Amino acid sequence: MLSYIVRRLAIAIPTILILIVLSFILMFAAPGGPFNSERPLPPQVLANIQAKYGLDQPYWKQIVNYVWNVVAHFDFGPSFKYKDRSVNDIIAQGFPVTLTYGFWSFIVATVVGITLGVVAAIRHNTWLDYFAVGISIGAQSLPNFVMAPILVLVFTLYLGWLPGGGWNGGQIEYLVLPVIALSTSYFASIARIMRSSMLEVLNAGFIRTARAKGLPMSRVIIRHALKPALLPLLSYLGPAFVGMITGSVIIDVYFSTGGIGQFFVNSAFNRDYSVMMGITILVGVLTILFNLVVDLLYAWIDPKIRY
Amino acid sequence: MFPSKQTADALVQAANDAEVKGRSLWRDAAIRFRRNRAAVVALCVLGLIAAFALFGQLFAQWSNEEIDWSIMGAIAQKGAPSIANGHYFGADELGRDLYARVVQGTGISIMVGMVGSFVAVMVGTLYGAVAGYSGGRTDNIMMRIVDILMSIPFMFVLILLLVIFGRSITMLFVGIGLISWLDMARIARGQTLSIKNKEFVEAAVATGVSPMRIILRHIVPNLLGIVVVYATLLIPGLIMTESFISFLGLGIQEPQTSLGALISAGAKQMRFGVIWQLLFPLGFFLVTLYAFFFVGDGLRDALDPKDR
Numbered sequence: 034m035l036s037y038i039v040r041r042l043a044i045a046i047p048t049i050l051i052l053i054v055l056s057f058i059l060m061f062a063a064p065g066g067p068f069n070s071e072r073p074l075p076p077q078v079l080a081n082i083q084a085k086y087g088l089d090q091p092y093w094k095q096i097v098n099y100v101w102n103v104v105a106h107f108d109f110g111p112s113f114k115y116k117d118r119s120v121n122d123i124i125a126q127g128f129p130v131t132l133t134y135g136f137w138s139f140i141v142a143t144v145v146g147i148t149l150g151v152v153a154a155i156r157h158n159t160w161l162d163y164f165a166v167g168i169s170i171g172a173q174s175l176p177n178f179v180m181a182p183i184l185v186l187v188f189t190l191y192l193g194w195l196p197g198g199g200w201n202g203g204q205i206e207y208l209v210l211p212v213i214a215l216s217t218s219y220f221a222s223i224a225r226i227m228r229s230s231m232l233e234v235l236n237a238g239f240i241r242t243a244r245a246k247g248l249p250m251s252r253v254i255i256r257h258a259l260k261p262a263l264l265p266l267l268s269y270l271g272p273a274f275v276g277m278i279t280g281s282v283i284i285d286v287y288f289s290t291g292g293i294g295q296f297f298v299n300s301a302f303n304r305d306y307s308v309m310m311g312i313t314i315l316v317g318v319l320t321i322l323f324n325l326v327v328d329l330l331y332a333w334i335d336p337k338i339r340y
Numbered sequence: 341m342f343p344s345k346q347t348a349d350a351l352v353q354a355a356n357d358a359e360v361k362g363r364s365l366w367r368d369a370a371i372r373f374r375r376n377r378a379a380v381v382a383l384c385v386l387g388l389i390a391a392f393a394l395f396g397q398l399f400a401q402w403s404n405e406e407i408d409w410s411i412m413g414a415i416a417q418k419g420a421p422s423i424a425n426g427h428y429f430g431a432d433e434l435g436r437d438l439y440a441r442v443v444q445g446t447g448i449s450i451m452v453g454m455v456g457s458f459v460a461v462m463v464g465t466l467y468g469a470v471a472g473y474s475g476g477r478t479d480n481i482m483m484r485i486v487d488i489l490m491s492i493p494f495m496f497v498l499i500l501l502l503v504i505f506g507r508s509i510t511m512l513f514v515g516i517g518l519i520s521w522l523d524m525a526r527i528a529r530g531q532t533l534s535i536k537n538k539e540f541v542e543a544a545v546a547t548g549v550s551p552m553r554i555i556l557r558h559i560v561p562n563l564l565g566i567v568v569v570y571a572t573l574l575i576p577g578l579i580m581t582e583s584f585i586s587f588l589g590l591g592i593q594e595p596q597t598s599l600g601a602l603i604s605a606g607a608k609q610m611r612f613g614v615i616w617q618l619l620f621p622l623g624f625f626l627v628t629l630y631a632f633f634f635v636g637d638g639l640r641d642a643l644d645p646k647d648r
Contacts, residue, residue, distance in 0.1 A: 048488045056497070059504055174629040176580050178587040178600070182607035182618055190611060279495040279584075286588060287607070297496070298588055301503045309503065313496040321491050 037332060045321050052317045053103060057096050060306045086111065109311035114303045120311035123296050128315075130200060131281045131292035134208055138215040138277055146220035147266070150227025154262075155254065157232060165224060172221035177280040180214040181287040198288045211284045219273050226266050234262040267331050271324040278316050369565070372642040379638020382631040389628055393447035402427070402437035404444045405595050409435065421616050430616040433609050438620060441597055446624050448509075448592060449599040452516060452582040453575035453632075459517035461571050464524025469559050471525070472532025473551065479529070486525050494519045495581070499590055507593050512585070516578055527570055528563050535562050565643040573636035576629045583625065599625040 074082070083089045087098060102108040109120035153165035175183075188210060189197035201207050234240065235258060243253045285294030293312050300308035363371075373379060402408065408431060421430040421438075429438040471482035498515040505511050535541065536559065544554050583600025585591035587607075592598040599621050606618030 044484070044487065045491075048491055051488060052492055055492075056500060059497075059500055170633075174576070174626055174633065176584065178584055179603065179622060179625065182603070182610065182622075185607075186610055186615070186618070275493060279493065282495070283584065283587060297499070298590070301499055301588075301590060304503060306504075309496075309500055313493065313500060316493045316496055317491075320493050324491060 034332070038329060041325055041328060045325050048321055049314075049318055050100065053100055053314055054096060056310045056313050057099055060310060086113070103314065109314070110307050112300075112305055113307050114300065114305040120308050123308055124293060124311060124315060127285075127291060127293035127296050130290055131278070131285070131294065134211045134215065134284065134290065134292070135277050135281055137208060137212045138219070139274070141212055142216035142219035142223060142273065142277075143270075145216070146223025147227050147263075149220065149224040151231055151254065151259070151262075153224070153228045154231030154235060155250075157235075162228075165228070169221040169224040169228075172217045173225075175217050175221075177214045177218065178283045178287070180217050181210075181283060184210045184214055185287075198290075200290045207290075211288050211290055214287075215277055215280050215284055219276065222269065222273070223266060226269055227262065230265040231258065231262040234258045237261075264331075264335055267327060267334070271320075271327045274323045275320050278319065365565075369642040373638050376638040376641060378634050379641075382634035382638070385627060385631045386635060389446060389624070389631065390450065393443060393450060396443035396446075397440060400428075400437060400440040400443065402440055404436065404440035404597075406437065406440075407435045408437065421620075429620045430614070432605060432617055433612075433614070438602075438617060441602060442599075442620050442624055445597045445599045445602045445621060446628065448596060449579050449582060449625070450575075450628065452512065452598065453579040455513050456516040456520040456578040456581075457571045457574045460520040460524040460574055461567055462521075463517075464521035465528045465560060465563055465567050466555075467521065468525040468528025468530075469532045469555050469563060472529035473536050473555050473559060475533075475536075483526075483529065486522050490522050495584070498581075499585065499588075502585065502590050507590060509592060509596065512582065512591055516581060519581075520574060520578060524567070524570060524574070527566060531563050531566055532559055535559055569636060569640045569643050572632060572639055576632040576636075579625075579629065579632075599628075 080089065087095060090098075099110065102110065107121070109124070111119050112123060115123075149165045149169065153162045156162050185197040188195045195206050195210055197210070199207055240253060240258055243257045244250075248256075281292055282294035282297060284290060285292040286298050289295070293315070296308060297312045299305075300312075397404075408425075408427070410425075421428060427437050427439065429442055432438050432441060467482065467486075471479045474482075498519070501515045502511055541554060541558055544558050549557070579599070582591055582598060583603065586598045586600030587604040589601075589604065592601050602621035603618065603625060606614075606621055610618045
């Protein structure tokens with residue numbers, strides 16, 4: 034197990050470095066820097082600004098400095114657009130918001146998805162099964178940028194029940210629509226995976242044994258069938274997590290929740306490269322770590338996996 | 341003892357009668373596909389949507405760039421869908437004909453999906469086949485590269501690319517092409533691993549065929565079934581990716597448009613009572629996605645030997 038962890042880390046760490054260097058090289062390849070404006074700055078001013086941000090140094094030195102600062106101090110440097118704020122400030126402001134509704138979406142997607150999948154599997158080929166499958170097929174093609182306008186249309190414009198945007202410190206009524214919009218397509222996928230793996234498990238011999246010794250169905254499901262059926266789902270959680278972080282860009286922009294996605298898109302329009310890079314790297318590191326945790330969990334839970 | 345001539349003739353006759361016309365595997369698959377009613381309907385719907393994207397402009401009363409000055413500024417009152425003024429789907433906030441815009445957007449969205457899927461088929465299949473056939477260290481390194489690329493949050497990198505190199509449709513194609521082949525490479529590799537131990541590959545090796553030729557002549561054709569399935573299922577995913585980026589305003593730029601950009605515009609305008617501006621692009625988007633999903637599922641049932 035230990036050697037497996039080491040080996041996985043040996044892949045994860047270079048991946049993170051490659052990501053950092055790659056995004057840095059991209060930034061150099063950009064035609065026109067962040068300080069190009071309509072009115073060209075006097076050369077002396079430009080030189081001063083570039084010296085301040087360290088852009089006058091040779092490329093290799095800039096890369097080394099940047100990587101060193103990120104790795105050793107978790108310092109993504111100053112924002113190119115907002116002179117009084119660093120990238121760290123921006124992340125510190127936006128990330129808790131993203132994390133809050135991301136967490137709730139994750140919970141909602143897993144709980145609803147698993148329930149739907151299990152119910153469909155238990156009542157295989159009944160109207161309940163068809164209903165659950167229908168819902169999950171329908172929801173799968175409803176990505177967050179489709180769900181968000183539909184939800185606002187129905188619940189804000191027509192019914193007037195919930196606010197169509199804003200954050201307000203994360204009060205529950207501001208959370209509901211973002212969480213639904215973000216989790217819809219994921220609970221659909223989870224339900225489909227859960228249903229097929231549950232069906233497979235229910236046909237296994239040990240379930241028949243459990244039934245034969247007279248256990249009630251509910252106990253068989255909870256005690257015996259659920260755990261092995263959850264295994265295939267585990268490997269989907271990695272991509273689902275990535276999708277939710279990515280989806281948060283839409284949620285932030287559409288609902289003005291003020292998470293990192295909003296800063297990312299704003300900096301994309303402002304060509305504020307340091308903020309974009311900081312957020313890309315942050316998300317990349319999170320993704321890699323999350324996948325690592327899922328893989329380790331998988332290896333730990335499933336004895337069949339050799340590592 | 342030899343059978344008499346009469347018996348022999350009878351035997352030949354019987355053999356001829358019993359002989360059924362041979363069916364290729366593809367023909368088998370086509371028959372299975374045709375039996376799947378949902379997939380056939382979805383295929384017809386796709387055909388209609390493609391026809392709409394290709395020829396819809398012929399029936400439009402307005403071009404996609406023309407501004408109808410007579411209704412501009414009063415879209416909510418006068419811009420609603422009507423046959424009378426030629427705006428079948430209504431007008432957008434600038435007074436442009438939404439029908440013509442939806443035709444244009446559908447075309448571009450489908451094109452993005454097809455191009456990305458094409459890149460995936462070309463690059464991913466070859467990459468996976470080479471990795472799988474080579475095996476050993478080459479395979480290991482090639483698949484590690486895929487692993488590393490897959491763990492990068494590509495939506496963010498794609499946006500970074502678009503911002504840095506300018507938001508053009510070419511850049512979007514390049515970016516989507518960069519992502520799309522990864523999954524295909526994995527699938528193709530897995531399939532190659534099982535194909536390369538078959539007798540016909542062994543026979544090819546024994547007769548001295550070069551590795552590259554084996555891959556192209558013997559491996560890739562046998563991958564085609566699974567490749568076609570995943571290429572079809574990839575298209576809706578790529579359409580979603582493109583729409584995602586266009587929704588943010590970072591993808592397709594005016595005067596060009598895509599379904600994602602139209603949905604975005606509609607979502608911004610809907611509070612002004614111009615709901616058609618959201619519903620028509622959204623409808624086409626969803627129907628296209630569902631159609632691709634169902635066709636892909638049908639193809640999988642027809643072509644993937646595992647699920648039979």
